[in-house]
Each structure stands twice: as structure tokens, then as C-alpha cells.
Amino acid sequence: MNSFEIYSEMEDNLQAIYRSRLLTEILLSLNENSRKLSQLREITGSTSQAIIPKLRKLEEDYIIETKGREYCLTPIGKIVTSEIADSFATVGTINKFKYFWSTHCMEEIPISLLKEIGCLYNSKIFHDRRTKILNVYTNQLKTIKEAEHIYGISSVITEGYADSISEKVKEGVPVELIVPFHVAEELKQSPYAEKLEVLKSYNNFQLIYNNEDLKMGLIVTDKRLALSLYKRSGIEYDITTGLFSSDPKAIEWGERLFGYYKTHSEVKLHGNYAL
Known part of the structure; x- marks a missing residue:
């Protein structure tokens, strides 16, 4: 049975949830914690008379x-509420x-992680402006400076x-960096x-070689995520725009x-680091 057939069979059940604002709010509220009726009234802004029939149906x-x-x-x-x-x-x-x-090339993000892109909701997009030249680059360097460990994918150097990376390595901070061929x-x-x-x-330093032409820049530390991508054409790396987040x-x-790209990369040892 394909997705369309499943939807056709379960249409009434699905619409019962998604069409009802109150039903959805109750479920999302209970997804956070158990609630008393009085708490559900306060959260949803609805009366007991409106909430109780929904609770009985659930x-x-x-x-x-x-x-x-x-x-x-x-x-x-x-299970149901987590999916919602x-x-x-x-x-x-x-x-x-x-x-x-x-406006950017998303093809380098594996489908398994695209499905979890909701994890990035509490992020911000930084831009370079006339009044903030090199705003993205400056914040990337700040992310590195404040880190206690660093994982990175670098499409440009x-x-x-x-x-900045060298300084953190010399401080004893663990650093793993993936670089493409170029x-x-x-x-x-x-x-x-x-x-x-x-x-x-x-x-504490490992440099990892990837044979693909990775179209992204990634910095992940204990405190922050910084993600930059190639422009939609896939030709030009966008140094003027980046997504940043401190959300766990x-x-x-x-x-x-x-981790995905580390698993799909070659590690060629050279001395005590990989190249």
C-alpha cells in the first residue's frame, strides 16, 4: 500500500487531528508533560465544556x-504526538x-538529516551588510574561539x-576537520x-580527506552550530550568508x-594527523 492509499484509508482520522486547533494544542501540551484540566484550560484558552469532549475522544x-x-x-x-x-x-x-x-544548494545534506531539519528551527540567519562587512566570517571565527571542541567541514580555507584552528589545537582543544580534494x-x-x-x-588534531567536492561549510562546537552553503547554482560558495544556532x-x-561525512571520508595518515 502506497502513501496515497494509506492517506485515503486514514483520511478521517488524520483530519480529525489536523483540522482541530484545540485537539492539536492538547496533544502538543501533553507531549511536554502531563496536565490537569485546569492547566489545559490555561494553555489552550478554552473552556472545560470545549476541552472535555476532545479528551474523551482521545x-x-x-x-x-x-x-x-x-x-x-x-x-x-x-508516537502519534511526536510525529505531529x-x-x-x-x-x-x-x-x-x-x-x-x-537560494542555496541543499543536495549535500543527506536525506536522513533533511528529514530532521526541524532541529534547526531555533536558529538565526546572519548576512553581510554594508554596515556589517564580514559579519558571517567574524561570527564563524568567534564560534571557533569560544569552543571546547570543534568538528568542521571546510569548503574554503x-x-x-x-x-584560529591552529590556536585552538595548541590550547589542547580537540579538533576534527574534513576537507574536500581542492x-x-x-x-x-x-x-x-x-x-x-x-x-x-x-x-588532538585530525584532518580528514573527502574525495567529493563538498558544497558546504560547517562548524560544530560544544556551544554553537554554524552552517554555510553554496549558492543554488552549485558553483559559488556563499561567504555572505550563514545559519547559526546555540540550540542543543x-x-x-x-x-x-x-558524523555522516566522517564515515564517508578517507583518512590518510601523515605524521600524527590525517591528510
């Missing part, structure tokens, strides 16, 4: 149950940053970026070759994105 469907004087989700209810919450977060993140997504070639040239030579004795969900999402 109990009949074994979506919620009562424990003492509180309503809570059943195991089935937790995720769908809202996904649509919300797409709409909130629609211009960013529509600058001396400022290289110096950046690896640049790192063999001056002044980067000399900087890497200095880092050969540091076991966004940071975890960034760690999974880094």
Missing part, C-alpha cells in the same frame, strides 16, 4: 489516559528560512580560519603547509551531519 482512541487527576499520553499517543510535533517543526523551519533554503591541495601550499607541519605533534538540538543535528 481516551477512546487510546491516545491519552488519566493518572490521578492528570491527563497524559499513552505509548501510542507518544516533528512535522510542525519541519514545516516551520522550511517556512522560517525559506529564502535561505531556496583562509589564513584567518587556519590561524582544499587538501591548497593545504599543501604555503602558508598552510608550514602551519600543518607545526601541528604534526598534536594528537541544532548542535546535535550538526554533529550527526559531521
